[in-house]
Amino acid sequence: MKFDLHTHHYRCGHARGDMEDYIQAALDRGLDVIGISDHSPYFGLEADHPYPGLTMAKSDFAGYVQEMQQLKEKYKGRIEVLLGVESDYLEASAQTYQSVYEAYPMDYIIGSVHFVNGINIFDKTRWFGLGEKEILDVKEEYYRLIEKSAKSGMFQVLGHIDAIKGYFPDIANVPTDKVDQALRTIGEEQTAIEVNTSGKMKECGGWYPSDDLLERAFYYNVPITLGSDSHDPERIGDDLEEVRDHLKAIGFREWYFFRNKKPVAVPL
Template identity: 55%
Template structure:
């Protein structure tokens, strides 16, 4: 049974298409389950929509949820539409996020670290003025934040856990294996899944998140895995699903998971 838990739409300001466009694309791709998971508003910010090209406005949240639930009912029997959200993780303001999420019937929440030290992980310029030791420290900081996001107990899934390499491929070669291993251990202990996210192919690094090597370590620690295309255009829904499935079997995984009503559902590989 095919599923894709990571899709976006026009409300975030940097994706094309409506929610229904992605659902129709999921049916066309042969999915049995599609999760809608647009970028969370900035709940810790005083402005309504401080970054219009990055995330939806706070006032759009209820419209988003209502639309997903309406379409869930409309497409019942054709595809299982799940209500998700890709949430930023800002430790200093995370209680505001926690409090908002408690009010809505999410099937799952994806926790993604998009910033460290106040700078986007996708900012190419962040690396230019750092020496080797400082670059390693940024990598460690990133993975420590991912571990902290797992500890919140709010997320069922952690998004693209090595996406910092997206526009800086040399990131993968920075030594920090002990910190990555500790993060994977924490993720496993907290019962959170990580996604294999195929959107890395749209960035400079190419390929998927996380790396083969990290997935091997994830299996060692007993981390659950799921699938997300991170589609920002409907044509990418389910992108590379069969290839990812084959890779996971090669590594040694026996199943992967998705979440409904925040309950983990296993799907054999």
Template identity: 55%
Template sequence: MKFDLHTHHFRCGHADGNIRNYVEAGIKAGLEVIGISDHTPYFGDPSDRAFPHIAMAKSEFANYVEEVLALKKEYEGVIDVLLGIESDYFPEHAETYRKILDAYPFDYVIGSVHSTGGVSIFNKGRWKGLGDKEKIAIKTEYYRLIAESARSGMFQILGHIDAMKGNYPDFSNIPAPGPLDECLKVIAESGVAIEINTSGKTKLSGGWYPSDDILERVLRYGVPVTFGSDAHKPSRVGDEHEAVAARLKEIGFTSWVYYKQKQKIEVPL
């Protein structure tokens, strides 16, 4: 079974195409299941759209849900369209996000940490002039936040758990195995899945999130895995699905999962 749970569209302000474009691209790519998972609005600010090029407007949120549900009905029997969302994890706003997200019939919610210390994980400049101790502290905080997001119970899937390497490939070499392993233990205990996200190829790091080294740890700790292209243009829907499946089997995985009505569905590899 072929599925892709991580796709975006024009509402977030940094992706191309409408939702129907992604559904049609999913059919063309041979998917049986496609999850639509655009970025939530930023609920930590009273304005309608605090970050126009990062997240959708609050006034578009209900329209987004309605459009996905309409397409789910329209494409029934052709492709299973799932209502997902990608939500940032902000500890200080977690309960606000939880209350709003719980009011809608999401099949799943992807929880992603996109910033630490108020700075984007993709900001190359954040690393300039830092010594080893400071780099380790940043990496430690990144994995502490991911672990906290898993404990929150808000998410079925955690997004791109080593994406901090995206525009700073040397992130992977920062020696902080303890925080990573502790994070993976928490994820396993929480029963949350992590995604293999193929959008790393669009960043300086290349490749996928997470690295093979992390996936080997993920298998050891018994964390379930899923697939997401993180497509920001329709042509990337399902990108490298077969290659990811093959690599997972080489590592030792025998299955992966997707979510429908927040229930985990296991699929053999």
């Protein structure tokens, strides 16, 4: 069984195509399950659309869910379409986000840390002029937030858990026990992490997470899933077979997708 849980579309303002384009691409690539998981609005802020080009507007969310429900029905029997969302984990407003999601029939929610100390992790300028101690502090805060997101109970999947290396690859080599602490907690909470194949498009190259994190995730009994993080229909199911073979080589025997927030195990 083939699936891809991490996909975007035009509503976020930085992806190409509509939801049906991604479903059609999934069918063309022989997928059995496709999840749509566009960037959630900033529910914790008063403005309807404070960050155009990063996320959808709050006023778009109900329409997003409604269209997804229609597409589920339209493609029933051909491919299973899952309603997801990629949600920022913002500690101060986590309860607000959770209360919104509880009102909708979500199949799964991907929790991603995109901001550390108020600065986007993909902002290349955030690293300018930082010393070793400051870089370590950023990395440790990043993994503190990831651990906290796992404990929150909000998410079925944690997104790209080492994406902080995207435009600063050297941070992967900064040692800290906070990484293992986060992985241990994720395993205890039985929250899945994704192999996100979009990392190869950043300066770090390769997938998120790196091999050493995947091996440690296996040690801590962390469930695993797949997400291409497609912002273009052409990337649907990207590297699926390569990821599957790699996970089997590490020792994983199954991976998961989520239906009605319940895990569905799929043998590798």
